[in-house]
Amino acid sequence: MNYDFSEKEFTLFVDINEKMAGLAANGQLDRKDPAHNKENIKQALKQLAQTPYLKLGLQPVDGYQGQLSWMGAAETLAAVSPSAYLAVEASTRLFGRAVNEWGDSNQKSKWLTPLLEGNLIGALAISEETLNIENDPLTAQGERQGESVAINGAKQYVINAPIADWIAVAGTCDDAYALFLIEKEASGLTVEPAMETLGYDGTPISGIRLEDCRIPNEQVIFPPADIDMAEAIRMWENQILLGAGLGLSKAAYETARDHAKSHRSGGKPIIAYQEVGFKLADMLTLFQTSQLLAYRTAWTAETSPKEAGELLLCAKVFCAESAEQVCSEALKILGGNGYITGNSVERAYRCAKYVQIAGTSTEIGRVKIGDAALGYRN
Amino acid sequence: MDFAFTKEQLMFKKEIIRFAKKEIVPRVQEYDLNEAFDFESFRKLGDFGILGLHFPETYGGSGADVVTTVMAGEALGEAGVDGGLTLAYGAHSFLCADTILRHATEEQRQRYLPKLISGEWIGCMGLTEPDAGSDVASMKTTAEKKGDKYVLNGSKIFITNGPIADVAVVYAKTDPSQKHAGISAFIVEKGTKGFAAGAPLIKMGVRTSQTSELFFNNCEIPEENLLGKEGEGFNMSLQTVEWDRSALLAPFVGAAKYMLNSCADYARKREQFGRPIGKFQAVKHKLANIRIFAEASQSLAYKIAWCKDQGRPLNHLEAAVAKLFVGDWSIGPANDAMVVFGGYGFCHEYNMERIFRDSRLAPIGGGTSDIQKMIISKII
Numbered sequence: 001m002n003y004d005f006s007e008k009e010f011t012l013f014v015d016i017n018e019k020m021a022g023l024a025a026n027g028q029l030d031r032k033d034p035a036h037n038k039e040n041i042k043q044a045l046k047q048l049a050q051t052p053y054l055k056l057g058l059q060p061v062d063g064y065q066g067q068l069s070w071m072g073a074a075e076t077l078a079a080v081s082p083s084a085y086l087a088v089e090a091s092t093r094l095f096g097r098a099v100n101e102w103g104d105s106n107q108k109s110k111w112l113t114p115l116l117e118g119n120l121i122g123a124l125a126i127s128e129e130t131l132n133i134e135n136d137p138l139t140a141q142g143e144r145q146g147e148s149v150a151i152n153g154a155k156q157y158v159i160n161a162p163i164a165d166w167i168a169v170a171g172t173c174d175d176a177y178a179l180f181l182i183e184k185e186a187s188g189l190t191v192e193p194a195m196e197t198l199g200y201d202g203t204p205i206s207g208i209r210l211e212d213c214r215i216p217n218e219q220v221i222f223p224p225a226d227i228d229m230a231e232a233i234r235m236w237e238n239q240i241l242l243g244a245g246l247g248l249s250k251a252a253y254e255t256a257r258d259h260a261k262s263h264r265s266g267g268k269p270i271i272a273y274q275e276v277g278f279k280l281a282d283m284l285t286l287f288q289t290s291q292l293l294a295y296r297t298a299w300t301a302e303t304s305p306k307e308a309g310e311l312l313l314c315a316k317v318f319c320a321e322s323a324e325q326v327c328s329e330a331l332k333i334l335g336g337n338g339y340i341t342g343n344s345v346e347r348a349y350r351c352a353k354y355v356q357i358a359g360t361s362t363e364i365g366r367v368k369i370g371d372a373a374l375g376y377r378n
Numbered sequence: 379m380d381f382a383f384t385k386e387q388l389m390f391k392k393e394i395i396r397f398a399k400k401e402i403v404p405r406v407q408e409y410d411l412n413e414a415f416d417f418e419s420f421r422k423l424g425d426f427g428i429l430g431l432h433f434p435e436t437y438g439g440s441g442a443d444v445v446t447t448v449m450a451g452e453a454l455g456e457a458g459v460d461g462g463l464t465l466a467y468g469a470h471s472f473l474c475a476d477t478i479l480r481h482a483t484e485e486q487r488q489r490y491l492p493k494l495i496s497g498e499w500i501g502c503m504g505l506t507e508p509d510a511g512s513d514v515a516s517m518k519t520t521a522e523k524k525g526d527k528y529v530l531n532g533s534k535i536f537i538t539n540g541p542i543a544d545v546a547v548v549y550a551k552t553d554p555s556q557k558h559a560g561i562s563a564f565i566v567e568k569g570t571k572g573f574a575a576g577a578p579l580i581k582m583g584v585r586t587s588q589t590s591e592l593f594f595n596n597c598e599i600p601e602e603n604l605l606g607k608e609g610e611g612f613n614m615s616l617q618t619v620e621w622d623r624s625a626l627l628a629p630f631v632g633a634a635k636y637m638l639n640s641c642a643d644y645a646r647k648r649e650q651f652g653r654p655i656g657k658f659q660a661v662k663h664k665l666a667n668i669r670i671f672a673e674a675s676q677s678l679a680y681k682i683a684w685c686k687d688q689g690r691p692l693n694h695l696e697a698a699v700a701k702l703f704v705g706d707w708s709i710g711p712a713n714d715a716m717v718v719f720g721g722y723g724f725c726h727e728y729n730m731e732r733i734f735r736d737s738r739l740a741p742i743g744g745g746t747s748d749i750q751k752m753i754i755s756k757i758i
């Protein structure tokens with residue numbers, strides 16, 4: 001047993017903070033700013049590529065524990081900039097992870113190498129209008145036509161679609177799961193305008209349409225037949241969202257704590273009042289409990305992946321709901337300051353809802369955890 | 379980081395669950411109904427080695443680490459042992475015997491520990507007073523030095539094992555003019571003149587544990603019964619807090635797993651509207667809440683235990699977080715478990731109402747949730 005991160009891991013967390021602080025100053029990375037969003041994410045990737053961050057969980061890095069080290073680092077990044085975090089992760093640990101796990105060596109050198117060097121932005125499109133919790137068959141479909149494949153379908157809510165160099169589209173081909181790797185300029189690909197969202201303002205997100213979009217066979221990735229691709233991607237999303245939730249809780253808690261210690265009312269700092277100090281205690285309890293649960297989940301995913309599924313769902317539900325509660329309380333502690341648009345707590349509060357909705361929603365998560373306890377499999 | 383238990387630990391946990399299910403759990407309901415202490419089960423805990431798990435072998439203990447000790451508490455809860463018996467064990471082994479281990483003379487250790495570890499004697503710890511609960515330092519019980527004796531006067535309340543204890547660790551002021559610094563700890567044996575326990579209090583939960591007042595009326599004890607030095611009492615009571623936040627929380631973690639397993643069994647069998655109630659999402663939702671609580675609280679309790687095994691000074695912040703979480707976040711899952719059983723959940727036979735009642739001690743005993751919040755908000 002060991003409940004501590006190593007020196008090396010801590011050093012990485014500090015490094016990420018320092019490398020990102022300038023870019024993220026004044027909430028620059030977290031604004032709706034179509035003219036600059038792409039450049040901002042590129043810059044963030046460049047900074048992170050100077051650290052082991054992008055590789056963690058994908059490739060072995062000396063002295064780090066894969067997903068576990070990543071979870072700690074993810075929390076750091078997601079606290080500095082929720083939007084940049086989500087964009088970086090969609091590129092790295094959705095698009096990149098799919099290529100890493102299922103691509104051949106040519107495909108890896110084509111997409112993964114530039115991605116890990118911070119020279120490529122990826123997106124992974126899976127969600128469809130008809131998709132529901134039980135993973136209905138994907139309707140996006142590729143049809144083989146000699147040396148190429150023609151793809152038809154539509155995807156909604158694709159993170160990074162408006163800024164991605166490459167989009168991996170999840171669908172089927174020859175009655176098997178397949179990922180179609182499509183370049184941004186490909187004919188037959190329409191990227192819809194970026195959506196207006198409640199939070200994650202700096203993460204461009206949109207729907208895409210594919211109408212007879214033709215790609216060469218080398219741009220199709222087939223996961224092994226025994227893998228439920230849609231389920232696997234959901235789990236990756238959940239892991240990313242765990243990090244997102246931790247980051248939001250961290251940012252909101254720390255801002256509220258610092259404010260409560262410095263802001264005075266009635267001659268004392270407001271933390272001296274139980275209505276404020278005890279709220280912070282509850283917030284910290286939720287945050288620290290979330291951390292432990294998320295780290296244990298990441299450790300389990302690293303050491304015995306087969307057992308990680310249920311724990312991941314428990315952690316996802318807990319961290320996502322805790323993040324919203326922590327942000328909500330933090331907002332009250334900031335008083336009027338909190339309600340003014342543009343501060344980190346208000347921003348985190350708006351982002352928090354997404355963490356519950358995306359990936360496995362907290363509703364579906366609870367049903368699945370219940371099913372597991374009952375021995376019902378779906 | 380590494381969250382792995384050793385093979386031995388996991389095997390040991392299974393053994394305890396098997397032992398407890400066979401030897402103790404069948405007796406739990408009867409004793410709870412009668413609000414009676416189950417001496418036989420307590421002795422069995424001693425025979426199995428649980429009462430003295432972390433104590434050195436020289437006194438009859440097993441020399442186990444804190445993580446394994448916490449695991450034993452979790453296993454008892456998971457098997458279905460009631461919160462009364464596990465509280466009695468906790469007060470006995472951690473609040474009383476551990477304080478003797480750490481602060482008594484060798485002679486005293488030889489005199490008390492083997493008997494406490496075997497369960498032949500029962501221990502208790504008296505800190506709380508009628509007018510000094512959360513505000514410990516305002517205690518009024520005094521210990522006045524007279525020649526080679528101390529004379530104790532005052533009273534204690536809510537003392538677990540009070541009515542049945544053979545030996546008590548008692549906190550009293552040797553210097554009433556001071557607050558924390560005036561508190562000292564003493565060993566008081568049953569039968570000492572001027573020392574008496576009140577009748578068991580009637581309680582909402584943890585009913586098989588016997589809780590009472592302790593009265594000291596010119597109670598004379600030999601000076602060597604002072605633990606450590608005068609004025610060190612408050613720090614000794616703080617040391618027991620580490621156990622409070624790990625080993626004493628562990629049975630609640632285990633109880634959550636017991637609730638989860640019981641509810642799943644029940645929900646698979648119980649049919650309404652032509653199907654098992656487990657098929658309803660509202661029931662799954664409740665099972666999920668219980669599981670999430672079990673996973674979350676487990677991590678917290680073992681972290682405190684692991685830090686203690688590393689010999690680190692207690693991190694008061696993390697300890698308070700663990701206590702606060704188990705105290706305040708257990709009510710939802712405990713309520714959910716009761717409701718899954720419908721009307722049966724409200725009745726004694728199905729155990730859920732008992733666990734609900736037992737769990738209500740978590741935000742009160744050993745420092746209320748408010749006190750945990752006070753500690754946290756001061757440290758941050």
Ligand SMILES: Cc1cc2nc3c(=O)[nH]c(=O)nc-3n(C[C@H](O)[C@H](O)[C@H](O)COP(=O)(O)OP(=O)(O)OC[C@H]3O[C@@H](n4cnc5c(N)ncnc54)[C@H](O)[C@@H]3O)c2cc1C
Pocket residue numbers: 274469473503504505506508510511512513535536537538539581584589739742743744745746747748749752
């Ligand atoms: C079943 C049981 C077993 C016990 N076993 C033992 C034992 O073996 N040995 C022992 O010494 N004690 C024991 N206790 C006592 C227990 O530790 C106390 O009950 C507990 O510390 C609270 O003290 P109190 O009951 O005097 O409540 P009080 O201190 O009077 O508190 C009453 C209420 O006021 C709140 N409050 C108090 N101060 C503050 C503050 N500063 N800010 C905000 N809120 C505040 C509390 O949170 C609580 O809600 C036991 C209690 C029970 C119920």
Ligand SMILES: Cc1cc2nc3c(=O)[nH]c(=O)nc-3n(C[C@H](O)[C@H](O)[C@H](O)COP(=O)(O)OP(=O)(O)OC[C@H]3O[C@@H](n4cnc5c(N)ncnc54)[C@H](O)[C@@H]3O)c2cc1C
Pocket residue numbers: 648649650651655658659660661717718719720721722724725
């Ligand atoms: C003290 C007491 C007094 C009572 N007095 C009376 C009385 O005087 N007369 C009388 O006739 N009855 C009486 N009852 C019975 C009471 O009305 C029932 O306990 C209650 O209706 C629930 O039924 P049940 O216990 O069979 O639970 P169940 O119906 O078995 O329900 C068990 C669980 O499954 C859930 N569930 C069931 N169906 C669904 C669904 N379709 N979707 C989602 N979730 C579902 C429930 O919400 C609950 O969580 C009494 C009960 C108690 C405890």
